[in-house]
Each structure stands twice: as C-alpha cells, then as structure tokens.
Amino acid sequence: MPQKIAAKLLRQREQNRDRCVRLTWIMRRLVREQGRRLTAQGRIDALDELFHLTLGVLIDPPEGVRETIARRKAEREKLEQLHMPPIFAEKWQAAEVLKPLEAGEKLDGIGICGGKIVGRARIVEPHTIDDVEPGEVMIAHVTDIGYTALFGHVAAVVTDIGGVMSHAAVVAREFGVACVVDTQVAASRIPNGALVEVDGSAGTITVLELGIGRPSCAGVESGMSTPSTMTAAIRAVVFDWSGVLTESPLSGLRRYSNELGLPETALDRYIRGDEEISKVERGELSVRDYLKGVCVRVRAEHGVEIEIRRLGAAMADTRTLRQPMLDLVAELSEHYTLAVLTNNVAENREHLATTLPLNHFAFVLNSADVGVRKPDPLIYRELLRRLDCEASEVVYIDDFAENLPPAADLGMATIEFTDPENLRIRLAELGI
Known part of the structure; x- marks a missing residue:
C-alpha cells in the first residue's frame, strides 16, 4: 500500500x-x-x-x-550575495562565504558514477547553460530537467546538493558520466576554468591548477601579454592533435600493413577520406562497429584476415605526444591563446583529457562532440566562435592538407605540418 x-x-x-x-x-x-x-x-x-x-x-x-x-x-543583487545555510529552523543567518579553493585542495561529496576525469571546471547557472563547452566539468548548485541535454557533452558533473536518487545522480548513471553530488560548496568554491580531477568512485573533486578563465583572444582574461616584438594580428594558435601533437595515425597502420604482407599504404584509405571513419568522427558510429567493418572490407578486398583488437592497437599506438611539440606549446602558451581542433572519436575523450597538457590550452574542439568534422567549414566557424577571434588573428596547423583550405578561405593563416623544426620556421615567418 x-x-x-x-x-x-x-x-x-x-x-x-x-x-x-x-x-x-x-x-x-x-x-x-x-x-x-x-x-x-x-x-x-x-x-x-x-x-x-x-x-x-x-x-x-x-x-x-x-x-x-x-x-x-x-x-535583489544584495540578496544574491547571501549564502543560505544548508539547514535552518526559524531564525537563520547567512552562511559564511568560504574562499575559493587553491591548487591541490579538494572537496568531498557522494560518488555516484565511477570514473576519474580531468577537465576544465565550468560553473553553470540557469542563465549560463549556453556557455558550457563539450568536455568540460559541469559544476552546478543543483540540476533539473533543463540541464539534461548537457550530460551527453560534459566530461563530468558535480553538484552542491543531491543524493543517490537526485536528478544529477540518475541522469549521470544513464549517460555513464562521472558524477559527484552533495559537495555543499563546489559551485561557490571551485574557480571557473580551473583544471580539476573528478573521481566519481571516491566522491572527490581536486583542483589541479587554477584556471585561465573563459577563452579569449584578447589575452586580458587569460592573463597573457603581447610583447612588442610579436605580430599583433596573430592572437591564437590552433593545433590538430593526431599527426601534429602526436605521431601520424597513418604510421601505425602502415606498420601493420607490412606485418600483413600488404602494400604499406593499403590501410590508409580506411582512415583518410573514408565515409565510415567520418561517421565515427561525427559521433554517428561507434569505434567498435567501425573496426568490425574495416575487418570485413579488408578481407573482401585483399583476402586477408585481420584481428579487430590488433587493428585497434595499430591505430592507437601512434598517440604518444611529441616532446618537441610539447616544448613549443609551452613556449607559445605564454603569449598566445592555444586550442586543439581534432577529428576524433567520442571514445578518445578521456584519453585526450588525461594526456594533453590542458593547462596550456583554452579548449579542445572534438568533432565527435559537435557532430561535424574537418574539412566542413562549420567546424572552423565554431572554432572562431569559441576563440572569440577574427579569422585573421588565428593560425591553424594540420598535417592533412585537405583540412587547410576551408580555414584559409575564412581568413586564417594555415600551416601544413611536416615536422616540429619546419613548423618553427613557418611560425617565425608569421612573426610568432
């Protein structure tokens, strides 16, 4: 009853x-x-x-x-500055306003959905929902149905209040998103833009580095300076990930082709210019289904049996970051807004978050998160929107030549990447 x-x-x-x-x-x-x-x-x-x-x-x-x-x-503005106590009866006093967390400090809450995620904190209120970028850590006082659509795009969710059956908890479990609730003060103490680690199993949120604020080409919000020796027109440098910051994705496939006794470039076509990989990079097809399809096609076209796990490993073993590029990124980040624009898969979101030096990048724009990929002009327009830059203020670097013309058509300076040394020369020609 x-x-x-x-x-x-x-x-x-x-x-x-x-x-x-x-x-x-x-x-x-x-x-x-x-x-x-x-x-x-x-x-x-x-x-x-x-x-x-x-x-x-x-x-x-x-x-x-x-x-x-x-x-x-x-x-109203005065009342908005008051912090309500979590519990009160009859008379009450405003809760003490606590200082923002510093790097290394953490908050405890209730772990809801497991997983350890690193990402940029985005403090979200009803009127700032549209500011959330894919891959960020959404931090809110509380969530309701109006926030639901964001759960499919953010890397993790943190709330001040809530329990195991709260909206945030239920939806996070449905989406498989790392989630911590009942932190009491996360939305008021975690600085917006800070690099944080959310441990959905332990129920903790740790501030790794203080943030750079919302991405801005102007440099003021990011705390950047523009030396007089620099070309004033260029304010942002955008890198492709795979093939520029890392070894080319074709390298692993070519090594695997040699092992199979196929021509070295036999597998290239399945990752470059192929409609099936395009679907994966737009978030329309899972990596597993794509790999299964490649195995079937290779068997039909070349008469060779390949293992799905070995194929996946061949594509993944080129994700090691190039040290010369990391050195260049560290140097440029002192003076320019940096970002990553990548045709990538949803399954790589956590890998990107844990391997890239995110403290140097304002954001990572992943094709699978926005449903559009290079060389579609729409993704370059989205890049400019997030940078809040004019196209003439941006340099875009990619190792696939076919991805450069749409950026150039919008007015960006473009560089086809061959190796780190040549890239430094090309950047120097632009006054960078």
Missing part, C-alpha cells in the same frame, strides 16, 4: 511540475510582450524590467516606476 501511494504521489508531483512550467511559460510571454510595448512607449528602459514589478503594477505602471525598479534591482 505505501508503495502504491508513493508511486501515485510521484506521478502527481511530476504532472504538477509540468503544468507549472507550461503556465509560467505563457505568463512570461505575456509579461515580455507588455514590457516590449512599454519600452517602445518610453515608460521603462528594458522589457525585462517588468519582472521587478507586481502583477497589478505592470499592467499600467505609475509615475516613479523607474525608481521602484532600480530599488528592487539593487535589493
């Missing part, structure tokens, strides 16, 4: 929430339309100002309404 009552009340709760949301949406549209009309008449300064008035007043605001709006705005 109690179970039936609980199930019925749970349904009613969700139905009532749905009705409330629908009604609120209608009311907001009406209020905003009234605000638009009053703004056009010059009676208020902005249509959203009506939300600082009561229903009876907003229909026909009296004289002096601007003073009322200004006073209530100031009061």
